[in-house]
Amino acid sequence: MAEITKSQSIKSEYWTAAFIGILKFVIFSFYGINLWIATIYIDEQRINPNTGKVYTIGNIFTNIFSILNCTSMAFQLIPNIQAIVKAKIIGKQIFDVIDRQSPQKQLVKHQEQLPNFSTITFKNITFKYSSQQNDMLQNINLLIKGQTSTVIVGASGSGKSTIIQLLERFYSPNLGEILIDDVNINNISLRALRESIGYVQQEPILLQGTIRDNILFGNKDATEEEIQNSLRKANASFVFDLENGVDTYVGTSSLVNLSGGQKQRIAIARAL
Template sequence: MFETIKRKPKIDASDTSGMVLEDIKGDIEIRDVYFRYPARPDVQIFSGFSLYVPSGTTAALVGQSGSGKSTVISLLERFYDPNSGEVLIDSVNLKKLQLKGIRQKIGLVSQEPILFLTSVRENIAYGKENATDAEIRTAIELANAAKFIDKLPKGLDTMVGEHGTQLSGGQKQRIAIARAILKNPRILLLDEATSALDIESEHIVQDALDNVMANRTTVVVAHRLTTIRKTDIIAVAHQGKIIEHGETI
């Protein structure tokens, strides 16, 4: 236990050193990245992976399971560092940026949203420190969640239950979207955000995502065609590389 407490992580979210980009454009570039997960050093995930997403555009990452799509999200959030190559935002290597500062500019919506045993309001407010009621209201409107939240017994103060058991899958996902959008991120990462939903819930959540993707740099990891119809760029990942890349018409 003491060894764990004393351990100095290579990527420290509490480290305040590094550059702070006050007004980022949101250009994303992954340049010739090679990567293996530390827990699986014998498995090569990326071998010369490169991707460029210009500011304000939406890029869809598609490919079979195990092709490294979700690993892109992990590298952009800097949960891991590449073994070689660079991950850049606005042409600055992610390693040179203050981690807390850049994560405040990035919103993440994953396949399985994590909700805490507290109220709807506090689950959303987790996305931004000292968020105001007006900011929370704007976020739930954008996330297409205001109608169902207002119908809950106590509205925003309704308890969601352990892991959000009092809510449906679509409702939980819209709360996760509201949480991600609360800080008005310049970059939005969507990791198969609708893949666990039924068709009806998917349409509602996809409408919410279409609302929040506007005027942001967005990376969408997708399996379903419905999630990539409105993207600007589609990139196909296969065996650790981008093998096809093109703009949508």
């Protein structure tokens, strides 16, 4: 990916340099042609039809400054051209990522029906990030029973978040397997798996829009009653006390200042 980006950047600089070179060639050609024609007019003492007098040195400088004024506007296009070329390259990379088919999805030959999540089992899981030398998880065995709350406790960097990321198949374990009701998660549709898991980060992100919009992002078909129930279950009843309730606008440009805990509870309601 880095080599492709480098190649595309060099290519864009070539096009930008070519455009600037052609533009300067045209501008200086205008200067040269203007001086050449002006010397002929003065030498032959031709009459200026606008004034009825012969052309003078002053007329030459008037033409030069007129060309200079016009070409200065053309030079102002150069930064915009550079920005457009770079945006085109970046845009292509973005759409390549969007259109990329997940390699994990390609590995699934037979997608079984999504289980009921009565048990989640980690069997002899070993995992290492590609940027690290040591294993993040080593021979981990874990059984999570349905209808229970499980807390994973450990020091910072011990692999707590990694366990969740493996369950969501953001990464694949180097060794071992993860089972949901004795079904390997690699045999479950990636879309169905992730739609059945609510993941709330420690630092939640609220999307631009209303609180209602944020909650509906988790389930676009949710009814008003379901929205209110999810807020109550997430202990986010403070939303009902806001002036506009669930229609309160949140995001970076919001006029309502929500604490980190309040944002997290809204994110939990969205996950529910």
